[in-house]
Amino acid sequence: MSNDIREAPAEIQLADTVFQKGRTRLPVVNAPTGASDILDHGWHASIDAHLARDGGVLLRGFADMSIERFHDFARSFGSPLLSYEFGSTPRSEVTKGVYSSTDYPAHQWIPQHNEQAYTTNWPMKIWFYCDVAPGDRGETPVADARAVYQGIDPALRERFASRKLMYVRNYGGGLDLSWQQVFNTDDTAVAEAYCRAHQIEWEWKEDGDLRTRQICQAVARHPRTGEDVWFNQAHLFHVSSLEDTTREALLDLVEEEDLPRNVYYGDGTPISDAELDSVRAVYDAHRLDFAWQRGDVMMLDNMLLTHGRAPFSGPRRIVVAMAEAHAA
Known part of the structure; x- marks a missing residue:
């Protein structure tokens, strides 16, 4: 170049x-x-x-x-x-x-x-x-x-901010990206080293596929402007982001813990569909x-x-x- x-x-x-x-x-x-x-x-x-x-x-x-x-x-x-x-x-x-x-x-x-x-x-x-x-x-x-941060219901915003989010990913299985694609390697040690360096919990399942869990921010403060922003992908990772027929078909195939991706509050408790529907509505408004x-x-x-x-x-x-x- x-x-x-x-x-x-x-x-x-x-x-x-x-x-x-x-x-x-x-x-x-x-x-x-x-x-x-x-x-x-x-x-x-x-x-x-x-x-x-x-x-x-x-x-x-x-x-x-x-x-x-x-x-x-x-x-x-x-x-x-x-x-x-x-x-x-x-x-x-x-x-x-x-x-x-x-x-x-x-x-x-x-x-x-x-x-x-x-x-x-x-x-x-x-x-x-x-x-x-x-x-x-x-x-x-x-x-x-x-604007999205300001538009979220204050009680929900505080709940997300204080409890944070836990993203759960199950790689491969023909349902999502393989761990080799995500970590750009075929070496399990390299994938584990990445997880270790980024505070990602990992687990190798019996079939050889990988499950990860990571607790992350729900809101963030911009390092230069000092402004608060809504900063997460809960509305994408949550099972409610799937069409009803796709969601039902996946849950017929695998248990909830084995879904390709899902998200919970940081303590592992569920986030309701209604909570995330309200978040999606704020995004749409802006x-x-x-x-x-x-x-x-x-x-x-x-x-x-x-x-x-x-x-x-x-x-x-x-x-x-x-x-x-x-x-x-």
Whole structure:
């Protein structure tokens, strides 16, 4: 990849347009007249200011965009791009540090979430690049995690915050990612070392598959802005996230403790469907959709703005890069 990052001395004025729904804002920066290369402009400080205030920015209209230019742009912020470790969904590596946004059936929604909020280590910055715009739908909605935090019923918010969350994962068995995929190894000792280093409890089952449990945060405080955010993936991991027929079929096949993924309060007590339905409703109330255009780059503060994916038809190629690892 090229390291040819050219900084312009002039300050760039951002936010020609702002997409907004309620408290969720996404400033849109259109390429200056005559500009073709996203690396030609020294606007990192301005982008960082927008990230702190709005949580994200959409860069649009750069004619010569490519996956290589996207890689170089993400890398130009000064931190090495992260590999996708301890993942919860299938991804394909497109080039070093750049991944498919999630290899998931096109007809299904991916609910709003902060990347890797189901563990205690996550990226602070995340970039998306639209290489092929979807033919129909296929948006990557965003929602402000500060607004979601404020919108959660205070009693439920306090319950989640004080009791924390325990994520339980059962790998493989033809039902979910294998432990080899998740830990990027075939060596059980390497997987165990990762678990040990990240305070993840592990158990090898009789069939040779792996079960893990990890207690994690339900809310978090942003290390730079000091703001509280709703920061977990309970609504994705909980069995209530499945369609009724899928849930019933899975529970006919396996016991609850052997479900591919589930979540409980940190002390192991159940979280009710109704509690998580109320959380999903708050996400929906703050979800902002926008239509991708070929060449768009969206940069997010992963703690301040959540992302998701709408169902789509036709071709669609959105790739993602992540940087700035942060530990709870």
